[in-house]
Amino acid sequence: MQDNQNHIEAHSLNFFYGATQALFDVSIGLKRSKVTAFIGPSGCGKSTFLRTLNRMNDIIDGTRHTGKILVDGQDIYDSSSNVIDLRRRVGMVFQKSNPFPKAIFENVAYGPRIHGEKNRRKLEEIVEQSLRRSGLWEEVKDRLEHNAMGLSGGQQQRLCIARALAVNPEVLLMDEPASALDPRSTARIEDLISELRGEYTIVIVTHNMQQAARVSDETAFFYEGKLIEVGPTKQIFRNPAQSQTEDYITGRFG
Amino acid sequence: MSMKPRNLSERLVYFSMLAVTYAILLVVIYIIADVVVGGLPVLSWEFLTDAPRKSGAEGGIWPVIVGTFYLVLCTVAFALPLGMAGAIYLSEYATQGRLTRMIRIAIVTLAGIPSVVLGLFGLGLFVIFLGFGASILAGSMTLACMILPTIIVASEEALRAVPQSFREGSLALGATKWETIRRNVLPYAVPGMMTGSILGIGRAAGETAPILLTVAAFFLPTLPQSVFDQCMALPYHLYILATQLPDVEKARPMQYGTALVLIAVVLSFNLAAIVIRSYFRRKYRW
Numbered sequence: 451m452q453d454n455q456n457h458i459e460a461h462s463l464n465f466f467y468g469a470t471q472a473l474f475d476v477s478i479g480l481k482r483s484k485v486t487a488f489i490g491p492s493g494c495g496k497s498t499f500l501r502t503l504n505r506m507n508d509i510i511d512g513t514r515h516t517g518k519i520l521v522d523g524q525d526i527y528d529s530s531s532n533v534i535d536l537r538r539r540v541g542m543v544f545q546k547s548n549p550f551p552k553a554i555f556e557n558v559a560y561g562p563r564i565h566g567e568k569n570r571r572k573l574e575e576i577v578e579q580s581l582r583r584s585g586l587w588e589e590v591k592d593r594l595e596h597n598a599m600g601l602s603g604g605q606q607q608r609l610c611i612a613r614a615l616a617v618n619p620e621v622l623l624m625d626e627p628a629s630a631l632d633p634r635s636t637a638r639i640e641d642l643i644s645e646l647r648g649e650y651t652i653v654i655v656t657h658n659m660q661q662a663a664r665v666s667d668e669t670a671f672f673y674e675g676k677l678i679e680v681g682p683t684k685q686i687f688r689n690p691a692q693s694q695t696e697d698y699i700t701g702r703f704g
Numbered sequence: 705m706s707m708k709p710r711n712l713s714e715r716l717v718y719f720s721m722l723a724v725t726y727a728i729l730l731v732v733i734y735i736i737a738d739v740v741v742g743g744l745p746v747l748s749w750e751f752l753t754d755a756p757r758k759s760g761a762e763g764g765i766w767p768v769i770v771g772t773f774y775l776v777l778c779t780v781a782f783a784l785p786l787g788m789a790g791a792i793y794l795s796e797y798a799t800q801g802r803l804t805r806m807i808r809i810a811i812v813t814l815a816g817i818p819s820v821v822l823g824l825f826g827l828g829l830f831v832i833f834l835g836f837g838a839s840i841l842a843g844s845m846t847l848a849c850m851i852l853p854t855i856i857v858a859s860e861e862a863l864r865a866v867p868q869s870f871r872e873g874s875l876a877l878g879a880t881k882w883e884t885i886r887r888n889v890l891p892y893a894v895p896g897m898m899t900g901s902i903l904g905i906g907r908a909a910g911e912t913a914p915i916l917l918t919v920a921a922f923f924l925p926t927l928p929q930s931v932f933d934q935c936m937a938l939p940y941h942l943y944i945l946a947t948q949l950p951d952v953e954k955a956r957p958m959q960y961g962t963a964l965v966l967i968a969v970v971l972s973f974n975l976a977a978i979v980i981r982s983y984f985r986r987k988y989r990w
Contacts (some may be wrong), residue, residue, distance in 0.1 A: 506872065506875065506876060509872070511800075534879075535878065537877065538877070548869035548870060548872065549873075550873065560887070561879075564887070565878060599989060599990050
């Protein structure tokens with residue numbers, strides 16, 4: 451099943467929170483440089499799955515898994531795999547924007563600093579470049595030393611995207627990145643995803659069907675911890691193979 | 705209508721609460737005012753910078769101030785790193801379970817041990833068993849044991865108040881756990897930790913029992929040269945002035961002066977902690 455097109459692959463992944471199984475035998479390939487949307491009702495396991503891709507679930511006590519996840523063909527749960535390096539390569543944007551309560555500049559410079567960049571000029575360069583990419587530069591370039599908590603919700607989320615981009619990841623995981631934002635900010639985030647498409651492999655969890663249809667190349671539908679169906683977004687929305695998928699996207703449940 | 709009696713009881717409750725609050729305020733104001741009024745006339749350059757004479761009935765209290773200063777400083781130097789390390793372990797590393805429950809019970813128990821018992825413990829462990837003798841080292845370690853629970857509990861609460869999303873955001877960028885704690889958790893917890901330290905410092909500076917058996921000298925008009933020296937301390941000196949002199953009445957002004965200085969020293973330590981706290985509050989607000 452190893453396929454060059456696939457940046458990330460899961461093989462028969464089962465995932466448990468203590469005694470509760472959250473994912474059942476999930477196997478999927480996520481295509482390089484494409485946008486893949488995960489859809490499904492609340493509690494269907496799509497966020498859990500997303501968080502296994504950069505091993506963020508490791509920090510929760512009592513979780514375990516069986517099966518494999520490969521990033522660039524390498525098993526990320528293998529003992530030889532370096533979780534620090536994995537998380538640098540596979541960036542994450544959270545549902546609730548979580549800027550650090552310090553200067554805007556320091557937020558974006560946080561990752562590069564952690565990874566050893568000390569040169570101030572280089573940091574300034576990275577910060578500007580990352581903020582430009584997330585479309586925030588023009589709005590904040592004159593107040594980089596201001597506390598990031600003073601930004602609006604939409605700006606905060608774009609700051610978090612800039613912060614993730616600053617460590618030069620290959621993959622960007624987005625966990626409902628626009629669910630707490632107003633329609634205008636949501637549109638900006640979606641535009642941003644379109645701009646980043648092609649450069650990064652993007653995985654986005656969303657509750658918003660239209661959003662999935664607008665921004666993604668591929669769509670995967672999860673239900674009760676199982677991957678029901680995955681395929682090109684157009685096909686999933688126009689002509690789903692599974693009746694459960696059709697029921698969900700036509701709003702009959704969920 | 706039954707409005708009236710209800711209204712009445714409402715007012716009754718309100719005014720009794722108000723009265724109690726003001727009563728507390730009055731007590732504090734009375735104590736401070738009494739100490740200031742009695743102590744201010746004694747305060748002079750000579751009183752602050754001279755060594756005591758005749759067991760403290762005459763002269764000044766300079767070595768006593770220095771002694772308390774050293775004691776508090778050493779106590780904080782021992783208790784703060786230890787307390788912070790304990791709090792970081794409990795909040796960030798330990799899996800919550802039986803072990804952490806037992807540790808917490810031990811901390812609460814330590815907080816409840818009478819200070820004179822702690823003094824005896826310090827005498828047994830630091831002074832005699834470890835051979836430090838009656839010294840600043842032994843005294844401040846004893847005081848550190850006393851204020852450790854306050855610092856741990858306050859620090860752990862401060863760490864827990866830092867949103868989990870800050871930790872996740874940092875880890876997701878590829879930071880290690882310790883980098884995350886050091887750069888993106890601890891700085892935000894400093895204000896809360898300072899509050900714990902403030903409370904601890906006040907107690908360390910003011911307690912008599914723990915230092916009585918471990919460090920405090922009855923009369924030692926020279927300055928301590930190292931942490932292995934004994935020293936005088938304000939609370940113990942005050943006790944001596946108030947009870948152990950041949951003519952206690954005559955030493956009244958000295959007692960007031962010493963009490964005033966003790967309060968001032970505690971407040972100045974608190975002020976330093978408050979300055980640090982507000983600096984971090986301003987720098988990192990969320």
